Amino acid sequence: MIRVAIADDQQLVRDGFSLILRSQADIDVAAEAADGQQLLEAVRHDSRIDVALVDIRMPVLDGLQATRELAAIPHAPAVIVVTTFDDDAYVLDAIASGARGFLLKRCSARDLIAAVRTVAAGEAILSAEVTGAVLDRVRATGPATHVELAAYQLTARETDVLALIGAGLNNNEIADRLYLSMSTVKTHVTNVLAKTGSRDRVRAAILAIRAGLTP
Amino acid sequence: MIRVAIADDQQLVRDGFSLILRSQADIDVAAEAADGQQLLEAVRHDSRIDVALVDIRMPVLDGLQATRELAAIPHAPAVIVVTTFDDDAYVLDAIASGARGFLLKRCSARDLIAAVRTVAAGEAILSAEVTGAVLDRVRATGPATHVELAAYQLTARETDVLALIGAGLNNNEIADRLYLSMSTVKTHVTNVLAKTGSRDRVRAAILAIRAGLTP
DNA sequence: GCCGATCTGGTACCGGGGTACCTGGCCGGT
DNA sequence: ACCGGCCAGGTACCCCGGTACCAGATCGGC
Numbered sequence: 001m002i003r004v005a006i007a008d009d010q011q012l013v014r015d016g017f018s019l020i021l022r023s024q025a026d027i028d029v030a031a032e033a034a035d036g037q038q039l040l041e042a043v044r045h046d047s048r049i050d051v052a053l054v055d056i057r058m059p060v061l062d063g064l065q066a067t068r069e070l071a072a073i074p075h076a077p078a079v080i081v082v083t084t085f086d087d088d089a090y091v092l093d094a095i096a097s098g099a100r101g102f103l104l105k106r107c108s109a110r111d112l113i114a115a116v117r118t119v120a121a122g123e124a125i126l127s128a129e130v131t132g133a134v135l136d137r138v139r140a141t142g143p144a145t146h147v148e149l150a151a152y153q154l155t156a157r158e159t160d161v162l163a164l165i166g167a168g169l170n171n172n173e174i175a176d177r178l179y180l181s182m183s184t185v186k187t188h189v190t191n192v193l194a195k196t197g198s199r200d201r202v203r204a205a206i207l208a209i210r211a212g213l214t215p
Numbered sequence: 216m217i218r219v220a221i222a223d224d225q226q227l228v229r230d231g232f233s234l235i236l237r238s239q240a241d242i243d244v245a246a247e248a249a250d251g252q253q254l255l256e257a258v259r260h261d262s263r264i265d266v267a268l269v270d271i272r273m274p275v276l277d278g279l280q281a282t283r284e285l286a287a288i289p290h291a292p293a294v295i296v297v298t299t300f301d302d303d304a305y306v307l308d309a310i311a312s313g314a315r316g317f318l319l320k321r322c323s324a325r326d327l328i329a330a331v332r333t334v335a336a337g338e339a340i341l342s343a344e345v346t347g348a349v350l351d352r353v354r355a356t357g358p359a360t361h362v363e364l365a366a367y368q369l370t371a372r373e374t375d376v377l378a379l380i381g382a383g384l385n386n387n388e389i390a391d392r393l394y395l396s397m398s399t400v401k402t403h404v405t406n407v408l409a410k411t412g413s414r415d416r417v418r419a420a421i422l423a424i425r426a427g428l429t430p
Numbered sequence: 431g432c433c434g435a436t437c438t439g440g441t442a443c444c445g446g447g448g449t450a451c452c453t454g455g456c457c458g459g460t
Numbered sequence: 461a462c463c464g465g466c467c468a469g470g471t472a473c474c475c476c477g478g479t480a481c482c483a484g485a486t487c488g489g490c
Contacts, residue, residue, distance in 0.1 A: 063340055092353060096354055100350065123343040125346055128338040137353055155274040157466075183469050184469055190450090206429075283448095332466085347474065372438095386476075416477075
């Protein structure tokens with residue numbers, strides 16, 4: 001049985017979703033919320049909610065923030081952001097916030113049901129209208145950009161230093177952060193540059209970012 | 216009428232897809248190919264193909280390379296990569312190659328038909344099984360980090376310089392690239408650092424990357 | 431015409447970045 | 461016991477990066 005929570009500030013929307021989902025034998029609507037705050041409370045009080053349908057525009061706490069806070073809760077439900085076409089620009093934000101699904105309200109009841117089952121199974125779902133935007137994003141960030149830094153055989157300490165270079169720290173700050181002397185940092189930096197083939201710390205910083213060393 | 220090309224090295228698969236699609240009144244199978252090379256030829260000889268279903272594993276020219284070369288052709292069809300579950304790791308590569316869809320062969324005939332209509336309409340589609348991986352990728356590249364550099368009021372030249380800083384060039388190379396003297400570059404760099412509030416060029420480089428100035 | 435912003439260029443100066451080379455301690459493997 | 465790695469540290473040196481300040485050219489707007 002898939003247990004679902006519905007968060008939308010409009011009573012009618014909640015009722016509609018609820019009717020649609022309850023029509024399925026394997027789906028149960030365990031909670032309803034009129035804003036993000038109510039959703040968080042519901043999830044905190046009921047640890048067995050599998051999926052949360054969340055609207056973006058809600059009073060008190062909007063859907064995206066609620067999604068982010070939800071992620072901090074243990075046994076957090078998978079979030080499907082269900083919103084109007086006007087809000088389709090929020091896809092990337094929703095994904096970044098941790099959503100496992102993004103549906104437009106113009107979709108069919110069948111799509112909604114399928115989406116709930118999909119994310120409950122650990123997969124993810126996007127409305128076709130917004131998938132294009134996501135693909136463009138992936139193309140833009142480019143898969144070629146990701147660097148495998150294991151290839152450089154950096155030692156643990158050198159990796160630390162590289163990460164801090166990528167964060168924009170100068171040698172003094174790195175020494176400070178790692179409780180080292182300036183000299184030691186310099187030697188590490190020199191080694192990092194040599195191993196990674198970077199001419200200067202700027203190149204190294206770029207490499208660090210491409211390698212995902214900086215969040 | 217949606218005109219489709221099918222590229223798969225297995226005759227039986229092509230026949231199956233063809234039968235499924237031809238069952239729809241608005242879809243026509245205009246070409247079939249047993250490898251990527253044949254697909255390219257078919258598309259070059261028939262400029263009215265809207266959608267191409269492409270398998271990854273094909274002799275002569277594989278599906279991903281074919282997709283990349285397809286992008287160079289004018290009025291190129293939208294590509295849906297249709298492949299086995301074993302190849303689901305190629306999603307990101309497929310997207311980077313320009314695919315507008317990624318389907319697993321285990322999907323239903325209805326899914327296939329819907330996918331063709333979806334990409335023909337300019338949208339995109341992903342199998343639920345691989346959507347999760349794509350979302351993880353988007354989350355990893357971090358959209359929250361995106362910086363709006365319009366806020367810094369940089370002039371055109373300063374923006375040029377910032378972009379090159381982000382690419383890891385030193386002042387000499389920037390001067391070379393922009394046909395400027397070293398002094399001029401230094402002036403611009405100083406202005407960029409002041410306007411962006413960056414302490415040194417490393418910080419500026421990080422900013423440039425976060426702002427999307429470097430591809 | 432005048433003013434301001436932008437682009438371009440120069441000189442001079444200093445500090446941090448980066449290199450080269452050496453010392454020493456700590457561990458793990460042979 | 462010895463060797464090789466990683467880590468930590470020091471000294472000395474050079475050069476690029478960055479700042480400060482100035483100045484001429486162009487261009488658009490009041």
